Amino acid sequence: MAVIRVDGRTLRCADVVVAAETEGPLGIEIPATALRAAEQSWRLARELSTQRVVYGRTTGVGANKEDRVTAEDSAEHGLRLLRSHAGGSGDKMPAGQVKAMMLIRLNQLLAGGSGISPTLIGALAEALRHGAVPVVHRLGAIGTGDLAPLAETALALAGEQPWLTGGMPPVKVHDGDALAFMSSNAATLAEATLAALRLDVLTRASHAVAALSYLALDGNPEAYAGPVHEARPHPGQVACAAEMRRLLGVESAPKPGKRLQDPFGLRAFPQVQGPALDAIHYLRDVLAIEINSSTENPMISAAYGDAYHHAHFHTAYVSAALDQARATVHQVAELSAARLGDLVEPEFTGLRPFLAAGPPGSSGVMILEYVAHDALTELRQAALPVTVGTAVVSRGIEDHASFSTQAARAATAVCRAYATLLACELVAAVRALRLREADLAGLPAQDAYAQACAVLDPALEDRPLTADIAAGVELLDSLSRI
Structure with a gap:
């Protein structure tokens, strides 16, 4: 099995091709230092959300950026964001391209700037390790974030969307995870x-x-x-x-x-x-x-x-x-x-x-x-x-x-x-x-x-x-x- 080191800094374009061409499970090696950096970012994001306005965490997104979200509603707000943005259409994206997208997104999250929960990072890594590929549709992005494909991926991890191959036990989407997961062009970068x-x-x-x-x-x-x-x-x-x-x-x-x-x-x-x-x-x-x-x-x-x-x-x-x-x-x-x-x-x-x-x-x-x-x-x-x-x-x-x-x-x-x-x-x-x-x-x-x-x-x-x-x-x- 091919083993790819994913640390947020050293992923190669050739590794992306390996992920796309590997059928079934993919070997993923994540250094402890990368996980610690991601967790530190997550803890800081939670703290900042209690102190100041943070887009997508304490507010809506896009033109709803002035709408404030209460702390009590933040978890449901995140799920609503994912559900509303998982509106991809057209043909299903090929499994190899989806795996390449998942690898790139995992690597970006391990760069430590997203503030996403370690739970969702771990779930994404495990999906790659088990060869589980979500159903992702081709249409839904214009080069300013692959919102629809990544929302579909996050909802599959949460147990609300189907898997193209394999499957994983559902995980919780924590406060602030939704936009943090979607805010990437990983599908475009994969292709x-x-x-x-x-x-x-x-x-x-x-x-x-x-x-x-x-x-x-x-x-x-x-x-x-x-x-x-x-x-x-x-x-x-x-x-x-x-x-x-x-x-x-x-x-x-x-x-x-x-x-x-x-x-x-x-x-x-x-x-x-x-x-x-x-x-x-x-x-x-x-x-x-x-x-x-x-x-x-x-x-x-x-x-x-x-x-x-x-x-x-x-x-x-x-x-x-x-x-x-x-x-x-x-x-x-x-x-x-x-x-x-x-x-x-x-x-x-x-x-x-x-x-x-x-x-x-x-x-x-x-x-x-x-x-x-x-x-x-x-x-x-x-x-x-x-x-x-x-x-x-x-x-x-x-x-x-x-x-x-x-x-x-x-x-x-x-x-x-x-x-x-x-x-x-x-x-x-x-x-x-x-x-x-x-x-x-x-x-x-x-x-x-x-x-x-x-x-x-x-x-x-x-x-x-x-x-x-x-x-x-x-x-x-x-x-x-x-």
């Missing part, structure tokens, strides 16, 4: 993290796919030469060019290519891939901060002995980073479609149109362009920015939204579409290399070719390519590690 690491895999795999296309097209290695990229050393661009040189075995003086200048799909690959690599790196940095931050409003600071009302629920960093990542990946995806167009063109390959191998009029891989451009169109729609819009809710008191939730969903859609597009290019590149009986001996890219040949049907007659595309998608994880 964003899963998408970010998937995009990282896909962009790394795209180097191997592009290298196979380069070999099938007899590309010109000058475009990847070290001196070229030293002249304009953006980190991602330099890294992409170096990776292409490694895969193609052109670290030393390369032989000339077939053409003086290749089409942009090959020649401009580092310049277009570079921004995507940099954007995904930045996105991961943003998420690493978010999943290890105490973002609850109000923040109960044991270090300063006070409560602070703030706007950490606003996730502008996340939405902006996701917008940038999706936009840059879209540009790289366009190059993949362009290389696919080159691979079916006899002028570039010296082979028959559409890499056909049957009688005259055979269509070969013609359909791949249609599938690829269908996927590219979906990707293009998902790449549109969410940060150009806003929302005014709660009687005007909450007058801006980041829509990071929608940006994360769009990133998930980008992952699906880009994987399909890369698979189409891979199928065509491997077919071209097979038709040419290419000898890739001594090149690191040979490993990619061998793995692809092992799973792609070698038959060259006209036939459905659905299974080949699916196999190509499955292969991308392995290609990212070559």
